[in-house]
Amino acid sequence: MSRPCPCTSKRTFDQCCGPYLEGRRLPETAVLLMRSRFTAYALGRVDYLLQTTAAEKRAGLDREELASYCKAVRCVGLKIVATEAGGAGDEAGVVKFHASLQHNGKRTLHVERSTFVREEGAWRYVDGETN
Numbered sequence: 001m002s003r004p005c006p007c008t009s010k011r012t013f014d015q016c017c018g019p020y021l022e023g024r025r026l027p028e029t030a031v032l033l034m035r036s037r038f039t040a041y042a043l044g045r046v047d048y049l050l051q052t053t054a055a056e057k058r059a060g061l062d063r064e065e066l067a068s069y070c071k072a073v074r075c076v077g078l079k080i081v082a083t084e085a086g087g088a089g090d091e092a093g094v095v096k097f098h099a100s101l102q103h104n105g106k107r108t109l110h111v112e113r114s115t116f117v118r119e120e121g122a123w124r125y126v127d128g129e130t131n
């Protein structure tokens with residue numbers, strides 16, 4: 001499939017986040033996990049969102065709530081602003097991003113500094129600070 005990836009990388013879904021969402025590959029860096037989670041929000045892939053959340057935070061998530069959030073919001077674009085660590089050889093990392101969202105017909109800019117850790121070799125989202 002050659003549709004553009006929802007994370008707005010300008011690559012195709014198959015060459016970008018597709019393999020991660022389909023479980024064929026693990027994102028090597030925190031940024032790649034971040035991008036794939038944005039795509040999962042865009043496509044309403046709640047299982048992927050739960051699976052890529054750090055174990056300590058997963059219990060606090062509500063599947064229904066996540067699903068209705070995904071439905072209510074349109075993920076327009078993603079811009080990675082800064083990263084700290086989060087590379088192939090790291091155990092933790094930080095990604096700062098701007099996500100353009102549309103909610104109830106209104107465009108908003110979600111600014112977040114997200115923290116990621118590696119659990120059993122796989123990057124997971126811990127939490128984020130928004131402003």
Ligand SMILES: [Zn+2]
Nearest residue numbers: 005007016017
């Ligand atoms: Zn992508």
